[in-house]
Amino acid sequence: MSNKSLIAVWGSPNSGKTVTTVKLAQAFAAQKQNVLVLCCDALCPSVSTIAPQGAAKHHSLGELLSLASLTQEDLLRYALPLDVSPHIAFLGYKKGDNTFTYASYNRERAVDLLTLARHLADVVLVDCSSFLSVDLLSTVALELADHVIRLHSCDLKSLMFYASYLPLVTDARFRRASTLSVMSNVKLGQGSREYSQVFGGIQVMLPHVPDLEQQAANARLLEDCSGKEATAYSKALKLILEQCHHGEHPVSASSERKISSHSFPRIAHLLQQLWPKHRGDKQ
Numbered sequence: 001m002s003n004k005s006l007i008a009v010w011g012s013p014n015s016g017k018t019v020t021t022v023k024l025a026q027a028f029a030a031q032k033q034n035v036l037v038l039c040c041d042a043l044c045p046s047v048s049t050i051a052p053q054g055a056a057k058h059h060s061l062g063e064l065l066s067l068a069s070l071t072q073e074d075l076l077r078y079a080l081p082l083d084v085s086p087h088i089a090f091l092g093y094k095k096g097d098n099t100f101t102y103a104s105y106n107r108e109r110a111v112d113l114l115t116l117a118r119h120l121a122d123v124v125l126v127d128c129s130s131f132l133s134v135d136l137l138s139t140v141a142l143e144l145a146d147h148v149i150r151l152h153s154c155d156l157k158s159l160m161f162y163a164s165y166l167p168l169v170t171d172a173r174f175r176r177a178s179t180l181s182v183m184s185n186v187k188l189g190q191g192s193r194e195y196s197q198v199f200g201g202i203q204v205m206l207p208h209v210p211d212l213e214q215q216a217a218n219a220r221l222l223e224d225c226s227g228k229e230a231t232a233y234s235k236a237l238k239l240i241l242e243q244c245h246h247g248e249h250p251v252s253a254s255s256e257r258k259i260s261s262h263s264f265p266r267i268a269h270l271l272q273q274l275w276p277k278h279r280g281d282k283q
């Protein structure tokens, strides 16, 4: 990995994009890399839940994107540094923001912001919105990224999300990044093997960590995790970091293939129940 990496974290709603982005930021910071985290999700602004201490002095990413012009100084002025980690700074929407709060911006502005960010930090981590159709910055981040981490979860919602939204990122302009498919927040007994097979191409499993769930619930994500699950989680994070460091292009044909309804009977059966003909809809 070059010292200037742009990593986009994308996936189904509630799959753990924000949690994983924060934990990756901490892992990179532990290697003394300067990390700028862009929290693009204007649907649920997250910075004040990640770093509540900084919420008062926090400027909005929406405001930054709608400035008349954009410079590195602007990025530095708007970024929220962390007291707990001098290597991490955040840019994101503020509590109370919504998609109508600021003037709209164009693709060129999104490219400018990501290019400036890449020059400022060793690693730029973009916590993308699931909904590319409403978030231009997330879409452009997926286009320009060196690495895309795709998060899946072991549930039908995630399957349905990918069936609908994966086609949006199959265009050639999204293919410059290496893509790493990750199963996130995996609990025992959730059928992770079956889901992995149905999604196809899953390379890393991030386990469910009860302590992490508590951290997310109590706005303490920047603290360290403990417990045996946390050890397994750190190992899985390490694998993700290694993939990013090696700059490999681990996209296999299988990760791009259509969701299969043949491989695993239980999920296949559930999926079949959702097909239109089973609901009596017109074909």
Ligand SMILES: Nc1ncnc2c1ncn2[C@@H]1O[C@H](COP(=O)(O)OP(=O)(O)O)[C@@H](O)[C@H]1O
Pocket: 012, 013, 014, 015, 016, 017, 018, 019, 020, 184, 185, 186, 206, 207, 208, 209, 210, 212, 213, 214, 216, 217
């Ligand atoms: N590895 C994990 N272990 C435990 N809980 C997790 C894990 N990853 C995600 N979660 C839980 O899932 C919830 C949603 O995660 P979040 O990162 O906010 O999703 P997203 O950003 O994709 O919408 C978190 O609040 C947390 O409770």
Ligand SMILES: [Mg+2]
Pocket: 017, 018, 019, 041, 044, 046, 127
């Ligand atoms: Mg999120």
